[in-house]
Amino acid sequence: MPESEEQDILLSASQGNLEAFGVLYEKYVERIFNYVYYRTGNVHDAEDLTARVFYRALHHIHTYTDRGVPFSAWLYRIAHNLVANWHRDRSRHQEIPLSDAPTIHYKGEPPEVALMQTQERDALLRLIRQLPSERQHLLILKFLEHMSNAEIGKTMGRSEGAVKSLYHRTLLALRDELEDSDLEELTQQPDTSRLD
């Protein structure tokens, strides 16, 4: 969708046009769902919070003003606040039930490798969720949305340089955490040649 078209849709939605808001919903629902999912680690809560993000956005869209920041940043801010409240409401961090985790297919890979990857994925995700929320946000935007540092800066309200620095510090922190945990051993790539 071209930017000018989105501006028109946004204007229409902010004037109470539900159809226009529906277009925005269709465009952003997956992104917000992914963001919330990676922040909560739970599909059910991700669905609940994603729905609440859009209801809240619908309720406040008339107050939205374009300040040169992407509309997604506005939605992410709502999502960020709701996720923060969600974490606050929970006395302890919720683990991802395996049955709840979405199935990721590793086509053409032996089951041993697939199992190893699932374990690595879960362990690494647990480490990511232990990071401060701002760093989690940054990683999600970087790896899920494939945004540049400049785009992330616009979304997070930081300068490009600050994002670059935060990203580097995040990777260093994760690397240290990995070295301290047993995950490093677990994630050593298995010798797949023996499995052929």
Next chain:
Amino acid sequence: MNTKMKQFADASMEKITSLEKRLSGVIRPIKPRKEFVHGVAHRIQAGTQSALVDRITNWHLIAILMAGLISLLVFLAVMGRVLLSLQGKKRIA
């Protein structure tokens, strides 16, 4: 010494690059359930009713405020009239 430091930096950089690779393999887009997406979309469209209710509620609020303002004006007019009439009686006395 410099070679050792360079080796250390290279090893560190390698680890970072490997970590980035692993992160891109772990943080992958997930498709939400279709039922969920359609369900929320449906509820958003059904928001017409609540928007109308909101508008009616706003209209009620405005009507109440207007009624309050008119009552206040009438009250002030009556009080003014009472004061004037009391002043008139004093002059006669």
